Amino acid sequence: MNVQSPPSREERIKKLQGLGSSRKRVEDARFTQGTGNYVDDIKLPGMLFGDFVRSPYGHARIKSIDKEAALAVPGVIAVLTAEDLKPLNLHYMPTLAGDVQAVLADEKVLFQNQEVAFVVAQDRYAAADAVELVEVDYEELPVINDAFKALDDDAPLLREDIKDKMEGAHGPRKHHNHIFLWEEGDKEGTEQALNNAEVMVEEKITYQRVHPCPLETCGCVASMDKINGKLTLWGTFQAPHAVRTVASLITNIPEHNIRVVSPDIGGGFGNKVGVYPGYICSVVASIVTGKPVKWVEDRIENLTSTAFARDYHMTGKIAATADGKITGLWTHVLADHGAFDACADPTKFPAGFFHIVTGSYDIPIAYVGVDGVYTNKAPGGVAYRCSFRVTEAAYLIERMIDVLARKLDMDPVELRIKNFIKKEQFPYQSALGWEYDSGDYHTAMDQATKAVDYPALRAEQAENRVAFDRGETRNLMGIGVAFFTEIVGAGPVKNCDILGLGMFDSCEIRIHPTGSAIARLGTISQGQGHATTFAQIVASEIGIPAEDITLEEGDTDTAPYGLGTYGSRSTPVAGAATAMAGRKIRAKAQMIAAYLLEVHEGDLEWDVDRFQIKGNPEAHKTMKEIAFASYNQAIPGLEPGLEAVSYYDPPNMTYPFGAYFCVVDVDVDTGVTDIRKFYALDDCGTRINPMIIEGQVHGGLTEAVAIAMGQEISYDEIGNVKGASLMDFYLPTAVETPTYETDFTVTPSPHHPIGAKGVGESPNVGGVPALSNAVNDAFAHKGLVHTQMPHDHWRVWQTAQRLGLTG
Amino acid sequence: MIPGSFDYHRPSSIGDAIGLMSSLGDDAMIVAGGHSLIPMMKLRMALPEHLVDLQDVQSLKSISIENSQITLGAMVTQAELITSEELHEICPLLREAALQIADPQVRYVGTIGGNVANGDPANDMPAIMQTLNASFTLVGPNGERSVAARDFYQGAYYTTREDGEILSSIHLDAPTSGHGSAYEKQKRKIGDYATAAAAVVLTLSGGTCATASIGLTNLSETPLWAEEAASILVGSSLDRETIKAAAAAAKAITNPAEDGRGPIEFRKHVAGIMVERAIAKAHSRAR
Numbered sequence A: 001m002n003v004q005s006p007p008s009r010e011e012r013i014k015k016l017q018g019l020g021s022s023r024k025r026v027e028d029a030r031f032t033q034g035t036g037n038y039v040d041d042i043k044l045p046g047m048l049f050g051d052f053v054r055s056p057y058g059h060a061r062i063k064s065i066d067k068e069a070a071l072a073v074p075g076v077i078a079v080l081t082a083e084d085l086k087p088l089n090l091h092y093m094p095t096l097a098g099d100v101q102a103v104l105a106d107e108k109v110l111f112q113n114q115e116v117a118f119v120v121a122q123d124r125y126a127a128a129d130a131v132e133l134v135e136v137d138y139e140e141l142p143v144i145n146d147a148f149k150a151l152d153d154d155a156p157l158l159r160e161d162i163k164d165k166m167e168g169a170h171g172p173r174k175h176h177n178h179i180f181l182w183e184e185g186d187k188e189g190t191e192q193a194l195n196n197a198e199v200m201v202e203e204k205i206t207y208q209r210v211h212p213c214p215l216e217t218c219g220c221v222a223s224m225d226k227i228n229g230k231l232t233l234w235g236t237f238q239a240p241h242a243v244r245t246v247a248s249l250i251t252n253i254p255e256h257n258i259r260v261v262s263p264d265i266g267g268g269f270g271n272k273v274g275v276y277p278g279y280i281c282s283v284v285a286s287i288v289t290g291k292p293v294k295w296v297e298d299r300i301e302n303l304t305s306t307a308f309a310r311d312y313h314m315t316g317k318i319a320a321t322a323d324g325k326i327t328g329l330w331t332h333v334l335a336d337h338g339a340f341d342a343c344a345d346p347t348k349f350p351a352g353f354f355h356i357v358t359g360s361y362d363i364p365i366a367y368v369g370v371d372g373v374y375t376n377k378a379p380g381g382v383a384y385r386c387s388f389r390v391t392e393a394a395y396l397i398e399r400m401i402d403v404l405a406r407k408l409d410m411d412p413v414e415l416r417i418k419n420f421i422k423k424e425q426f427p428y429q430s431a432l433g434w435e436y437d438s439g440d441y442h443t444a445m446d447q448a449t450k451a452v453d454y455p456a457l458r459a460e461q462a463e464n465r466v467a468f469d470r471g472e473t474r475n476l477m478g479i480g481v482a483f484f485t486e487i488v489g490a491g492p493v494k495n496c497d498i499l500g501l502g503m504f505d506s507c508e509i510r511i512h513p514t515g516s517a518i519a520r521l522g523t524i525s526q527g528q529g530h531a532t533t534f535a536q537i538v539a540s541e542i543g544i545p546a547e548d549i550t551l552e553e554g555d556t557d558t559a560p561y562g563l564g565t566y567g568s569r570s571t572p573v574a575g576a577a578t579a580m581a582g583r584k585i586r587a588k589a590q591m592i593a594a595y596l597l598e599v600h601e602g603d604l605e606w607d608v609d610r611f612q613i614k615g616n617p618e619a620h621k622t623m624k625e626i627a628f629a630s631y632n633q634a635i636p637g638l639e640p641g642l643e644a645v646s647y648y649d650p651p652n653m654t655y656p657f658g659a660y661f662c663v664v665d666v667d668v669d670t671g672v673t674d675i676r677k678f679y680a681l682d683d684c685g686t687r688i689n690p691m692i693i694e695g696q697v698h699g700g701l702t703e704a705v706a707i708a709m710g711q712e713i714s715y716d717e718i719g720n721v722k723g724a725s726l727m728d729f730y731l732p733t734a735v736e737t738p739t740y741e742t743d744f745t746v747t748p749s750p751h752h753p754i755g756a757k758g759v760g761e762s763p764n765v766g767g768v769p770a771l772s773n774a775v776n777d778a779f780a781h782k783g784l785v786h787t788q789m790p791h792d793h794w795r796v797w798q799t800a801q802r803l804g805l806t807g
Numbered sequence B: 001m002i003p004g005s006f007d008y009h010r011p012s013s014i015g016d017a018i019g020l021m022s023s024l025g026d027d028a029m030i031v032a033g034g035h036s037l038i039p040m041m042k043l044r045m046a047l048p049e050h051l052v053d054l055q056d057v058q059s060l061k062s063i064s065i066e067n068s069q070i071t072l073g074a075m076v077t078q079a080e081l082i083t084s085e086e087l088h089e090i091c092p093l094l095r096e097a098a099l100q101i102a103d104p105q106v107r108y109v110g111t112i113g114g115n116v117a118n119g120d121p122a123n124d125m126p127a128i129m130q131t132l133n134a135s136f137t138l139v140g141p142n143g144e145r146s147v148a149a150r151d152f153y154q155g156a157y158y159t160t161r162e163d164g165e166i167l168s169s170i171h172l173d174a175p176t177s178g179h180g181s182a183y184e185k186q187k188r189k190i191g192d193y194a195t196a197a198a199a200v201v202l203t204l205s206g207g208t209c210a211t212a213s214i215g216l217t218n219l220s221e222t223p224l225w226a227e228e229a230a231s232i233l234v235g236s237s238l239d240r241e242t243i244k245a246a247a248a249a250a251k252a253i254t255n256p257a258e259d260g261r262g263p264i265e266f267r268k269h270v271a272g273i274m275v276e277r278a279i280a281k282a283h284s285r286a287r
């Protein structure tokens, strides 16, 4: 007989593929073989298709709508307008920000491509043909395309529907186009600090309007079963449970009769958090026709009507001592929210977590004021791969630090180090009210500057500048640094909710008799690889190999209630719930093991995948054995089965941080900026799957490159949206994407059960300032203080020209 | 993004294609690779009622080279232009330019005929054809005629081709051996049309420039053949001053529109830079 030695402890750990393992993504087999199941793959018998008639104008009164020719197209079933939705009180819908948004334009259109009528037909082609035939008679009105003019005395009134409602969801409105003023911090004290400062810098910094532009656009299939009264809604939802609750509240269909399913989602980046007119119209059309109705937007519709991001016009002022110690930070934002306030933020935070703007620095006093305004642009203001308005905040502070460095003639790295919050100051109370859970900024910056050999880069740049002045080269080298701190994982129910729904999250784990398991979460992956990483958390907690764990999300009939995936909250919140559910299972497993081994629970210890008797590891029961026992033994005092559910309300947010360096070469003759080096050190606490982290960082950095180098949704004077196709809206290809170097430090979150902090959004948050700082730095010696993004060819060339470098 | 409805025809000979075009009349359009036409149809900016597809017309698919005379069938794909070694031997500008069109996927289906017949000033091949002094053969119900590339373009999407005529082939003489050529194109990213682009073909004789031809892409309603700019080069040693003067002359005939690639001033400026760089590169390649 062969005597096999039992697997070693290391072998057992390895087999689990738990925390720290770069196991391959289990999702990829189906995605790479084209067997993913996206919304547009859903085909139901008798399914109808919806398509929108959209406004060609930025601002106009609707005088009449003639549906006749459209209804005559063979295959067209219905054409819905606001008049049809009014009796159901569905012509407006509530937004996540406490405003209302027109589902179909009510008497007026407020932005180009606004939804005016919804055509329902037997196929897509008939619907598209009929859209062309709906005749809408408009009377053009004056347009506001500039947030700075929205509050002028003579600015046209945009929102007639709320013109008498001067008390908004976030306090008084001071003008008919004003939405809110939101303030945090000590205004007077900060102004005093500025007045008393040895050195003061001020800069106006705009983060342009961009769009998350996920590969898959938004869409849904609504199916009302009139016989059992049940509505099923498949859709591109980043928060399926919240959609179910909102759908129930606005349609009055009881919540138990609504099933919301998010199938595979091809990227969200915040674009799929909100509720869109297409969803409501599809539901109504399905209720009216008794048939399933599909609506999927095309790329132009996606870029022009479903949630944009940013559009923050910021002013920063820093007070400092002559030797570079920051003594105060004052900020104001003019926030362009478009025609309706459809921002996706926790309800109490109309400017999200913008007050993380003190960043990684120990700033004793600070003030933030944000004025939200209406303009004739598409609504939105979502967190495009960042926690709520954190990217805007990080961009402002990281640019402002460079502005201060220039003024002081100090090295920007040195200035950052001088002002960092020190390791021993954590948990750190920021001047704007946050409690930073943990951090070790000095170590990260030290590791980063060594990795890129920062002094050598500056020496090379000095040579480059001399060569440029001698006429030996037409390229200028720029070095950008950013040291960001994020705030992610919303969040504590005590201060974070969406429409009254606390932002906890959940996980339910069931162990099968043979020792495999299924886990279901309240979140939903859109490409992040949840099925891979969350199985790893379960594996480490309960000792079942990750490959034996199925992970399910997105079906509200089966998954426990959760608030969904955005704001890097899945790992901090649902990941924590997963660990806690695993621990509940382990606690019961320990009782079962004690019974089986005939010892007291306290005599047992957990070891990787089993409970063993302390001091006698040969006497043990593996989780697999315990699972079987839980189903086939009558254990006194214990219920059969082995499952648990956990709803996790995090005690605090998590605060990932990172040190990024970017090196560019700018051709002053063409404005072409070549990214030579991009180094990203991330500290996201405990690292669950390093390969997935690296993938997330690569993806987020590529979006950062896209934003900083070219993305912009802009409008002309009469309200036409410019460049809203992928011809103009900048999505880099593999050719434009630089090579990235990733690195890390590990500072676990002290309050998260496994110490993880979230990483998906860090590279977008830190990458934009790193790259923008590099472009600004290329011209710093020629006197440039700040130039606005995007740093596309012509703007960079204009900067060179303004500085007299183009000749 | 769904085109209006249309009928689809797939003739297998040029004669049948011409017959269909005449019998179907004004509402019929040729479709070759479809990579300019179909996007326009999806935006409903083109609304043909009939598409006559040339894919099965085998006689339009060959590249032939006799002595130094090159004939390109209209249905030769941009990818085939790139892979033909023989063509590259005698006229490397074609591969260099084709490689700067769109991306591999587009080039596998997009054709040379469609690229030059389209009439979009943003297409790259028209200026290349003007630089190389190519001519286009057009066949229609009234027979065959030949039009010089330099006379073909009249405005954006507006050429001397009559409705019902099919561009069947492109003819050009390979530039003399020892020539140098280059195509410099600035774009925002792969798949984008030019912010500005310049093609240059030149020959040297004893250190001075003997002949030169310069073409410009996406800088006016039509491609531009910069005759005066080229003539400045001839007889010079291609010194810095002369190159600057030629670039200035080329820039002077441009008339770009403002678009997402930048304001007019910038696009004109880049035109000058592209011309300078293309001349320098062509010079370095000439023997």
Ligand SMILES: Cc1cc2nc3c(=O)[nH]c(=O)nc-3n(C[C@H](O)[C@H](O)[C@H](O)COP(=O)(O)OP(=O)(O)OC[C@H]3O[C@@H](n4cnc5c(N)ncnc54)[C@H](O)[C@@H]3O)c2cc1C
Pocket: B029, B030, B031, B032, B033, B034, B035, B036, B037, B038, B039, B054, B074, B100, B101, B102, B103, B106, B109, B110, B111, B112, B113, B114, B115, B117, B118, B122, B123, B124, B125, B165, B166, B167, B168, B191, B192, B193, B194
């Ligand atoms: C993403 C993308 C990027 C692109 N980038 C570039 C670029 O950088 N540079 C560039 O030059 N092009 C670019 N193109 C266009 C591409 O090269 C097209 O393939 C080309 O312009 C047209 O060739 P086609 O064979 O596809 O023609 P089609 O689209 O089939 O036809 C174009 C037009 O020409 C007419 N036509 C076609 N063939 C004939 C013929 N034999 N006789 C008469 N009329 C004819 C058609 O009726 C139609 O009006 C791009 C296209 C895409 C989709």
